[in-house]
Amino acid sequence: MNTSRLGALTGAILLTDAAAHLYWLTGRTWPASGTRTLSLAVLNFEVPFTFRVLAPLVLLLSVAAGAVIACSRGRGGRLALLVTGAVAAGTSVRAAAGLVWILGVGADTGTPFYWLNLLLYTPLCAFMTVSTWIVLARGFARAKTVQPA
Template identity: 50%
Template structure:
């Protein structure tokens, strides 16, 4: 992958994940926008009632920030030593898998399977969540595959030099 494409993919992944993390931090304040209360917010975002408590929101915000940082590490061609690249690669591959699974679920919901009569969730899923998950899946997948190839090529060249 060209450096500019790699940087765009990493920046895209990081921007989306950091925006999502910012929303989780915002909800930590007790605010419920875009809904009027926590129950409505949960139903609109998730289709079920889940708690919007610090115990739930803080780990999610941290995980999203770690995912963003990992994508930014991989977006740079010289992404540092192996002990930095490998965890970043694993985290980015996990972002790809998780958002891919969410995108599949979103398509199923768009088809009307398994979603209750929830117009807000349907439209948010159709217009925002599923498209963003597809963008995240493709961008993080490209980053992870490229980083894996680069890591493998570096390992092979080291073996030739040493062996």
């Protein structure tokens, strides 16, 4: 399996998420009719879509994407490994939570969040969980074979 492709695809998903948050930072709420509706569809609870909330997410998602891509190509050193590990852990938790919500625990099956979680969020998080663990494992394997000067 080509880890650079896995890293690129995972990075693209993270950057797409960052772009969506950047778009919402402009005050637009498409595809929802307003911030309340958007927040409930994306998170299943209300959160303000303000600069203070969205800007750090855009930065975090962008850094995560860069680290996963770098790690998948054997670059970035320990910092890329550390950030990729954090992405792997975070997507693992989100995928597990998504499975719980799919079973109807804590999420009403008639809401947009339930269906977005079922068809989009959880499958993407499950993919990113597997891909980042693979990238991380290969990154650690590479790090062991490289001897310090």
